[in-house]
Amino acid sequence: MVNVTTERIDGVLSADVEGRIDGSNVVQFEEAVRTAIEDSDRAVIMDFEKLVYISSAGLRAILLTAKSLQNRDAKLLLCSLSDRIREVFEISGFDKILPIHATKADALDSLNN
């Protein structure tokens, strides 16, 4: 089960991701994110506070999102990772590719500075 709740804050799409992203629902997750993103969004912040599990298929979906945003000079930021999720990003080295912030406010701040 994965739930994506979005809102738009000042041209930035904020997406709260809840549940788990694995092979069984990664297509659903990609679809939810892709349809939520608009061309006018200058950045996407994924809030992982309520994300309990992410598989490598999930990481790939995140990477694809980051790449497609990058193609039009938009950014993907992550925030509020639990220790467990943070570990997955650290081990795979994804923390070196994607900016990770402690809170959504921090992520927004980084965009405005």
Added chain:
Amino acid sequence: MRREIRSGDYEFVFAGNGIEALAKLREHKDIDMVLSDINMPEMDGLTLLEQIPSVDPNVRSVVVSAYGDMKNIRTAMNRGAFDFVTKPIDFDDLRITITRTLETIELWRSALESRDKLVVLENELSLANRMQQSILPTSFPESDSYQVFASMEAARDVGGDFFDLLPIEGGRVGLAVADVSGKGIPAAMFMMSSRTLLRGAAIGQSDPSKILREVNQLLCENNDTAMFVTLFLGIFDPETGEFVYANGGHNPPVIFRADGTPSLLPTTDGIALGIFPDIIFQENSITLAPGDTAILYSDGVTEAENVEGEQFELDRLYEVFAEAPPRDARTATDDVLKAVNAFADGAPQFDDITCLTLRRGGGAE
């Protein structure tokens, strides 16, 4: 009824008897339903019922019988009639019967379509699983100086893990455990190329960091699909016990010293392969003393979940050997997989579970 006929919802094809009916069925492949009398010349309705499936098994038949003729109605139903109407025909009843029959056919058709799609999907998954299993080594070095054993339990619909043993110059052996992102045929294909590139890069090359760099470089070329692979590569020298390693975003192995003390291999910087070209991987080394064991694994081990949603995690991996350190590679691998399965206790397996054990001989044996 007349309205539906007039509006062209239904199209009728008429036949005078069973033989004609079969000929019409062969001629008009789009016929969904047969409405047939029982008493007909040359071939009666009950014989026709038996013949229809050989022409088109998806056609549904409704028989028309005399009121109260239970014997023929029973026979017709036993021969696969979908429903019956009795004479004199009540047109309302006939309309309802036809509508219901056609609705059922519609559902049946879509069920068949879903089934066909599922069969294709299942075939694809089983092919991917077979590809995955076929590239895994099945024989392992087992000598007084060292032993290796590895095993991979594939999750039902995820195919991503593999392990490999590579001969390295100077009597050394390369041990790799990897996890490809995604599932199905694309993941299996990416796995095949990762493994082939790894084997190629390990020819005439004995620095794990350089091998990873080369594999990463080649995987990054034309990788539009954003596939990636996490890969740990360690090179073991049975002479000296030296274990040199580099890590491409994979879970760090666990070392159990001969006295049972566990520790994580000190991390080296690295990112999963196939994402960024030109990455320089760090390298590190430790020495395995006689009786020391290295356990390489995939996240399917540490992230295995039980029904409560708890994860296996490293602590439980340490616990497997809390009472006694690993005695031999095969038993140690089996013990880890058994512990993971016991912990999951029937909870669904989301990821492949891979464990590879390297044990240096000697010591407390």
